[in-house]
Amino acid sequence: MQHFTRHLIAAAAFALVAGCASTGETTGEQQTTAPQDSVTEQGITAQPGQDAYSYPYGQAPIQQDTYDTSGGAVAGGQTGGEQPPGQATTGGGAVAADRIVYFGFDSSEIPSEGQAVISANARTLTGNARIITQLEGHTDERGSREYNIALGERRANSVRQAMIATGVSPQQIRVVSFGEERPAAAGQSEQSYALNRRVEIVY
Amino acid sequence: MLFFGVGSFAHAELTIDVTKDIESGGIPIAIASFGGGAPENIAGIIASDLQRTGKIAPQPAGSRADYAVTGQAQPGGARGYIVQFQLAGAQGAPLLNLSFDVAPNQLRPVAHKISDLIYEKLTGEKGLAGTRIAYIASGGGSWYLVVADADGQNPRVILRSSQPLMSPAWSPDGGKLAYVSFEGRRPQIIVQDVYSGARRVVSAAPGINGAPSWSPNGQRLAFTLSKDGNPEIYALDLATQSPARLTSGSSIDTEPVWLPDGSIVFTSDRGGSPQLYRIGPGGGAAQRLTFEGDYNARPTVSPDGRYIAMVHRRGGRFHIAVLDLQTRQFRVLTSGGLDESPSFAPNGKMIIYSNGQRLTAVSLDGRIKQDFVLRGNGRDPVWAPYGR
Numbered sequence: 001m002q003h004f005t006r007h008l009i010a011a012a013a014f015a016l017v018a019g020c021a022s023t024g025e026t027t028g029e030q031q032t033t034a035p036q037d038s039v040t041e042q043g044i045t046a047q048p049g050q051d052a053y054s055y056p057y058g059q060a061p062i063q064q065d066t067y068d069t070s071g072g073a074v075a076g077g078q079t080g081g082e083q084p085p086g087q088a089t090t091g092g093g094a095v096a097a098d099r100i101v102y103f104g105f106d107s108s109e110i111p112s113e114g115q116a117v118i119s120a121n122a123r124t125l126t127g128n129a130r131i132i133t134q135l136e137g138h139t140d141e142r143g144s145r146e147y148n149i150a151l152g153e154r155r156a157n158s159v160r161q162a163m164i165a166t167g168v169s170p171q172q173i174r175v176v177s178f179g180e181e182r183p184a185a186a187g188q189s190e191q192s193y194a195l196n197r198r199v200e201i202v203y
Numbered sequence: 204m205l206f207f208g209v210g211s212f213a214h215a216e217l218t219i220d221v222t223k224d225i226e227s228g229g230i231p232i233a234i235a236s237f238g239g240g241a242p243e244n245i246a247g248i249i250a251s252d253l254q255r256t257g258k259i260a261p262q263p264a265g266s267r268a269d270y271a272v273t274g275q276a277q278p279g280g281a282r283g284y285i286v287q288f289q290l291a292g293a294q295g296a297p298l299l300n301l302s303f304d305v306a307p308n309q310l311r312p313v314a315h316k317i318s319d320l321i322y323e324k325l326t327g328e329k330g331l332a333g334t335r336i337a338y339i340a341s342g343g344g345s346w347y348l349v350v351a352d353a354d355g356q357n358p359r360v361i362l363r364s365s366q367p368l369m370s371p372a373w374s375p376d377g378g379k380l381a382y383v384s385f386e387g388r389r390p391q392i393i394v395q396d397v398y399s400g401a402r403r404v405v406s407a408a409p410g411i412n413g414a415p416s417w418s419p420n421g422q423r424l425a426f427t428l429s430k431d432g433n434p435e436i437y438a439l440d441l442a443t444q445s446p447a448r449l450t451s452g453s454s455i456d457t458e459p460v461w462l463p464d465g466s467i468v469f470t471s472d473r474g475g476s477p478q479l480y481r482i483g484p485g486g487g488a489a490q491r492l493t494f495e496g497d498y499n500a501r502p503t504v505s506p507d508g509r510y511i512a513m514v515h516r517r518g519g520r521f522h523i524a525v526l527d528l529q530t531r532q533f534r535v536l537t538s539g540g541l542d543e544s545p546s547f548a549p550n551g552k553m554i555i556y557s558n559g560q561r562l563t564a565v566s567l568d569g570r571i572k573q574d575f576v577l578r579g580n581g582r583d584p585v586w587a588p589y590g591r
Binding site: 051052053054055056057058059060134141142143144145146147149150151153154174175176177178179181182188 | 350357360361362363364367369384385386388389390395397398400402409410411413414427429434455457458470477498500501514516521541543544559582
């Protein structure tokens with residue numbers, strides 16, 4: 001009897017997980033078709049179903065563990081002091097320091113060190129018209145999240161303008177802002193904030 | 204008081220401490236254990252719910268109190284359990300006497316229902332024990348959209364993503380959540396049915412797709428797009444999918460929210476610093492609403508449309524502040540730090556927000572404060588409307 005019960009529970013658990021998995025995939029593929037008036041950019045992975053899975057209410061698999069964020073890193077896979085300063089740890093692969101432009105507090109003006117980073121990357125882009133770069137704007141965590149999205153975009157647009165001024169074709173540049181959602185450095189020190197106010201030149 | 208709390212909070216994912224009480228300590232109410240052997244500690248849940256309001260002070264049974272709650276929860280009825288309770292005044296005069304026939308998994312919800320009935324009877328205000336909150340959590344390279352009961356119990360993940368999620372917004376009927384998802388490494392506005400999990404991309408324009416907000420009747424969605432060069436406010440008719448642009452100019456215009464009359468309040472830096480402005484349902488000339496300090500952003504509107512809560516910076520710290528549209532009085536509610544993302548409770552009496560570390564709530568008068576202690580992190584909280 002004990003064995004029977006155990007098997008029954010195991011079977012039920014499997015059915016639940018299997019059911020949810022298929023729901024998630026189906027949801028991803030069927031429901032995330034872009035509306036007609038939207039523009040889908042080319043060249044950048046834009047298949048929503050790959051990254052996100054939705055679940056019917058109360059049916060996410062292994063409910064508690066899936067979002068137990070207490071033991072691990074906070075947003076963006078932060079690992080505190082283990083990373084060398086200046087190196088991004090934002091999940092999508094570290095971005096080298098020579099592709100990051102840093103900004104002052106509340107500013108979207110490009111400092112002189114940043115101008116050198118932009119010039120070097122602009123040379124690569126003008127030398128190969130087939131390369132498309134995505135300029136990813138970021139802010140520190142202070143203030144409103146959506147307003148920070150707008151500030152991150154303003155920074156990325158500053159870099160975009162500087163690149164175009166250097167001769168890069170606008171067709172080679174895309175801009176996206178992550179605001180404060182993908183910090184490069186953890187913690188609430190001025191040093192961390194300075195590392196987070198940045199534009200990453202991704203290509 | 205703690206006596207009641209411990210049992211019901213033992214398995215909580217997110218618990219709440221009332222850290223500042225009203226001066227009187229609240230209305231004393233004696234709550235006796237419910238007999239009948241139900242698997243939930245119903246009296247404990249009721250005591251926790253009432254204590255959390257900051258306006259009622261639960262006491263053990265037999266204490267001298269103005270009011271007394273007694274009850275039973277025993278197997279029976281058509282659904283599994285009969286839950287019956289009485290609320291009596293000091294002289295034993297019955298004020299409430301009700302019974303419910305519920306399934307075993309509805310014992311906790313019915314305890315919240317009883318809490319709200321008692322709260323409304325004693326204060327004249329609608330209670331919050333039966334409501335829910337949504338918030339964003341992240342860790343280990345994943346982001347989660349979570350819906351939990353207002354006491355922090357029963358957290359349910361309704362979306363998991365390997366890219367950032369932000370800005371959840373409840374539809375007025377509580378059946379859908381709009382939010383921003385960076386899946387595919389670019390922002391999109393998505394509307395998800397909370398119950399079925401079905402999703403629809405509402406906007407995926409080039410540039411920013413951000414800050415979704417439902418119109419009071421649930422038929423339109425306002426949000427921010429930067430496809431024309433800089434962030435502007437748009438309103439989309441969800442049935443016809445036709446968007447209308449409501450702002451123009453070279454400044455940042457973002458974070459739209461609707462007032463009950465259909466006008467829209469939003470953040471703009473058109474004056475040099477972020478401040479709140481108001482435009483009519485079709486756009487037009489903007490009226491500036493805030494003048495205190497050099498940073499007022501992320502407005503949220505009380506259910507009756509009278510108050511606007513916002514993120515306010517002074518002395519380098521970010522606070523939650525509230526503007527009374529009737530009297531034009533501006534009040535800072537929190538001691539500040541990294542406070543952000545305020546959201547009104549559906550009864551308009553409490554505001555939940557994130558302080559950069561955890562979720563917390565403050566009463567509209569600033570006197571009651573609740574800390575939500577999550578097992579993991581949480582941010583971008585939104586209190587669900589009354590409804591299902």
